[in-house]
Amino acid sequence: MLRSLGYAMTDLNGSAWGTLVGSYLVLFLTTFAELNAGLVGTMLFVLKILDMLVCGAIGGVSDHLFRTRIGRRLGRRHTLFIIGAILTLICFPLLFSVQVGSYWWYFIVLFLLDTAQSFNNIAYETLATEMADNANERVKLSSVRMFIAVFGTFAVTGLPAILLSVLGKDGAEAYTLSGIIFGFALCVGTLITYFT
Numbered sequence: 001m002l003r004s005l006g007y008a009m010t011d012l013n014g015s016a017w018g019t020l021v022g023s024y025l026v027l028f029l030t031t032f033a034e035l036n037a038g039l040v041g042t043m044l045f046v047l048k049i050l051d052m053l054v055c056g057a058i059g060g061v062s063d064h065l066f067r068t069r070i071g072r073r074l075g076r077r078h079t080l081f082i083i084g085a086i087l088t089l090i091c092f093p094l095l096f097s098v099q100v101g102s103y104w105w106y107f108i109v110l111f112l113l114d115t116a117q118s119f120n121n122i123a124y125e126t127l128a129t130e131m132a133d134n135a136n137e138r139v140k141l142s143s144v145r146m147f148i149a150v151f152g153t154f155a156v157t158g159l160p161a162i163l164l165s166v167l168g169k170d171g172a173e174a175y176t177l178s179g180i181i182f183g184f185a186l187c188v189g190t191l192i193t194y195f196t
Helices: 002-008 011-031 037-067 069-074 076-095 103-125 127-131 135-167 173-195
Strands: none
Touching: 002 127, 002 135, 002 173, 011 037, 011 076, 011 103, 011 135, 011 173, 037 069, 037 076, 037 103, 069 076, 076 103, 076 173, 103 127, 127 135, 135 173
């Protein structure tokens, strides 16, 4: 069970990322960064197209990483987790810093954060089959993973709402503090999976 919990911690990233974009990101970007909603939607669309290219490149690197010195030393999946964790720790707080009207700031930070998610997810999706030969073990890994994902969705929805009620809705402080907390928490979750 401890191995399953350690494995599942990276799924905080996936659930948090989707919930964050759906719940708070567009509101933050249109209200505090003062970007046009259509421009934000276009930015997210372009980023998804770029994500397809990035995922293909990272997948290819991941499959051949064991041929390199760093891949042999850290492991081909572990290397990707380290890169993803570092980018998440840096970019999540930057995403919720107020840069009024700075389309390119948010585009670059979102691109780097989306790339971090790709590093984490590409390494993560392969692990269940690589960690367990037994179907029952894989089911346990997946079940615990889904539990952690639901917890992540709840946390990403709830924490900013609580911070908004405490710090007020007129300023961006609640969003910025949420970005710092989630950047740290998601990085730690990925590192727990790394060490597990």
